[in-house]
Amino acid sequence: MIRRIPFEAVIWTAGLIALACTDPNEPGLFELCAFKWVGFEWCPGCGLGHAVAHLFRGEWLASWNAHPLGGPALLILVGRIATLVRDAWRSSSPASSHPI
Amino acid sequence: MALLFARILTSDIVMSKVLKYMPELEGEEQVTVALLMKPMNDEQAERFSHVYRQRRKDPTLTLVTALLGFFVIAGVHRFMLGQIGMGLLYLFTGGLCLVGTIVDLINHKSLTYKYNAVQANEIASLIHRAIPGRDPDLLTD
Numbered sequence: 129m130i131r132r133i134p135f136e137a138v139i140w141t142a143g144l145i146a147l148a149c150t151d152p153n154e155p156g157l158f159e160l161c162a163f164k165w166v167g168f169e170w171c172p173g174c175g176l177g178h179a180v181a182h183l184f185r186g187e188w189l190a191s192w193n194a195h196p197l198g199g200p201a202l203l204i205l206v207g208r209i210a211t212l213v214r215d216a217w218r219s220s221s222p223a224s225s226h227p228i
Numbered sequence: 229m230a231l232l233f234a235r236i237l238t239s240d241i242v243m244s245k246v247l248k249y250m251p252e253l254e255g256e257e258q259v260t261v262a263l264l265m266k267p268m269n270d271e272q273a274e275r276f277s278h279v280y281r282q283r284r285k286d287p288t289l290t291l292v293t294a295l296l297g298f299f300v301i302a303g304v305h306r307f308m309l310g311q312i313g314m315g316l317l318y319l320f321t322g323g324l325c326l327v328g329t330i331v332d333l334i335n336h337k338s339l340t341y342k343y344n345a346v347q348a349n350e351i352a353s354l355i356h357r358a359i360p361g362r363d364p365d366l367l368t369d
Contacts, residue, residue: 135338139331162326173321197320204313215342 132220137212140205144180152181152194176201242266249277257284260345264352269361276355283347285309287340294336297322297329305332309343 163171179198182191191198246253246262253261261280265273285308293305303318323329332339 136331136335143327162330163322164325171322171325173323173325176321176325195321197317201317201321201324204317208311208314 132216134212134216137209140209144205147177147181148184150181152178152185245273249273250280256341257344261348264348268355272355272359272361275359276351279351280348283351284344285340287337290336290340291333294329294332297326302329309339
């Protein structure tokens with residue numbers, strides 16, 4: 129049993145699920161950029177949310193046009209979630225927590 | 229089970245070495261290191277604490293480098309903690325539009341602790357191989 133679910137894994141998973149459930153073709157549906165909240169016009173990550181949402185729908189070209197890093201971002205985040213869950217799983221099994 | 233675990237953690241036997249050699253540690257990190265140091269003899273414990281001090285990262289350093297994401301460049305803390313993929317992702321996306329940076333500010337202690345725990349485990353097994361001690365099971369002090 130997992131003793132403690134890692135906070136970071138919850139955030140990334142929730143983010144990816146939210147993007148998978150969102151239609152990127154609807155205009156102005158979501159605004160995730162915190163730079164925009166404080167008044168900046170643009171930031172290097174803008175379009176990334178759309179890019180990942182397009183990926184979930186198989187719209188590869190639209191994804192690339194929204195942000196070229198959509199694919200790598202999705203892969204890295206899924207990898208990170210896997211690492212976090214694996215570590216939480218390992219540290220919760222008493223036999224392997226302190227291998228000496 | 230939880231009660232037994234708590235009792236083991238707070239016992240003097242487990243904590244004595246970490247208090248002697250690395251008194252600056254606290255919280256979860258202190259317990260982890262204490263359990264690793266318990267079977268060590270004095271020479272091993274001394275060498276372990278020396279190497280671990282060199283390699284461990286301070287949570288405050290993670291916090292400060294993560295804060296750079298607001299003004300200069302994002303992802304430095306992820307590189308520092310050996311997460312190259314996440315570091316590159318943050319670097320090229322402004323820390324996932326600042327959201328990732330904020331998550332990491334909240335989470336900086338846990339991020340650093342996990343890195344340090346891996347380092348401590350590696351160093352401990354290295355020390356046990358490099359400096360043969362008495363059989364850990366025979367230690368009763």
